[in-house]
Amino acid sequence: MLLVSIAKRHGGVDVRVLQTAREFARRGVAFRVAVMAGSSLHEALKAENLPAEPIARGRGDPRIALDLIRIARDMDANVIDGHNMQSQYWAVVASLGRRFPGRVATVHSIYREEHPRPGKRELREGALWLSHWLGFRFIAVSTRVERYLTGTIGVAPERITLSWNGMEPLGPLPPRYDLGAETGWPKDTFVLGMIGRLEPVKGHRTLFDAMARLVAAGERRMRLVIVGTGRDGAALEQIVRERGLAEYVHFAGFRSDVTAVLEELDLMCLPSISEGLPFCVLEACRQGVPVLASELDGMSDLFTDDGTIFFTPSGDAARLAERLAKLIDDRDTLHRVGTAAKGFVETELGIGTMIDTTLAAYAGAMRR
Template structure:
């Protein structure tokens, strides 16, 4: 009785169900949202279908528990039972799931008595970049009665959910991703400090003048198509032989393709100018060491790393996939190229190496665009409004309605 009354006196609990909590754009967004959402509005718990790494330590808000269900490959029906028991114990007001791997668990949440259920789509898989897999889309449609709101994070994903998948417009709410514009800021706004890439720059040689650093941040997996970016960088060096000595490519991130990419770099003889930096906890200062941000993905939603790069005042060269054309203004904040076209990407990169005033101008315009449309404060306010509205209409007990609406 006392415990139940204590629970009612606390803000409502949001259970975030994610496949794995590890370094990545979606995961960074989730952690930032938990850390910065007003504490008097909602409490949070993170549930990982598989497991989590020490990335979970980036959750600095007190009292946020992280649970792992240790789901094995395949159906893993036991994960449904473990999630059911956990939800019955935690009694969250909201279940918020992320991407295809977690969507089926809304049925479990319904059985467990979770009143509000939200599913976010942050991007599509490399194996289905256009989102036309019939089995997956059928699953999404079958769960429409169970899910209160689908949240696409780009206009492209919003159109896809409605026109391809067949989700009713009344069930979707577009919420643009947001970025911390204080942490990610241009190098010109930051007091001089040691360059995070300095050891690599020194090892590569410093007699070539100021290096032009092309940077990419993201998990080393198929959907990011880093192999195409490395190929484009090799073409760039041949395209600009007089500039090649100062050209650098830095890939920040780790993942299953690292060994293969290292082999590609070695085979192309690029070891002295391409650095696979691995996972980094200091992405913001690393961004400020870049001259340009490049993204070679074959599928995306609204990539958080691109928001961070634009907030850092960097011009962008990117493939025109997913929500990126809505974010990057081609010819104003960056340059868009077709996916899987290293030649076009090399040409776009060359235009900024040749004209660094253009690079500076596009980076400045990108920063202004982020400040206007993609702040983390605006994103969090929209999520709070979504939770509040659904809690008011879906939570049966008057006491919890008051908590959700406060």
């Protein structure tokens, strides 16, 4: 198996690829991960001595296709699996130069919603169209992604495998993240968290709007820690200053100790415009941290409002502010939902099921 994750060198780790590599190694599955040299994923794979093939080129260098063909030939790969837009383009080109018995594209999100601008939207979706036309099998990480592939890209349902993202058991926690010492926030602070890329699709602006409403109404206990990097970072920091939220919002940048960050949170927020099934939600649930998220297809197919998650309408700052105001003073409900979410993820969204469905998709691709 050749897993391809050609992502930004300074972006976050592709959690699904890293987890798949760990489990493949544990099960004795022969594989390698083609990855950008020096990227966060490359460093994580190296740290765990997992098979990685670093590619020391720019993401747009056409020689990447030749690198993938060489790697596949050296290991006699029978499956190639592209895990993001760039990876899918290069997997398509590589498959023209080498006949892979199994060709797969794993789709984590709705490309046209993440990149709605004309031109960029078509560029992103082009990777899926080409994969479709060349007979790739698709892995969808949620029902929302599955419906996107059938309804927008036109992929036949029998060529799609639904494989929910899954979580490994929680291991030992890293050293404590002393958020209070880093920020100087009061001890009675109610800490919200957002973890992920700093991109418009994640909905930071909606949360800022909701927080500004609450501050204007006299709420002073709430603070927000934002973990992650991205192209929207400078603009978001500017908005925080302009809205008078500088003392309420802390940008922590990229952190590898996500489990330690989660230990500091009272509530995880994900006011996204579009999502597949984000790992940050599953990671929070695994630690019993309650989650307040936009009610989007995919997540709402799995989680229940006020049962295993809290939902608000996407893009509605007023409703988000109302829900936050109630939850800040309802610790019992937060604990109840966080505990239920933890049990749900442990029993229904384990890593074993994710890997079993992934391998089933690979087997199906080789039978096409």
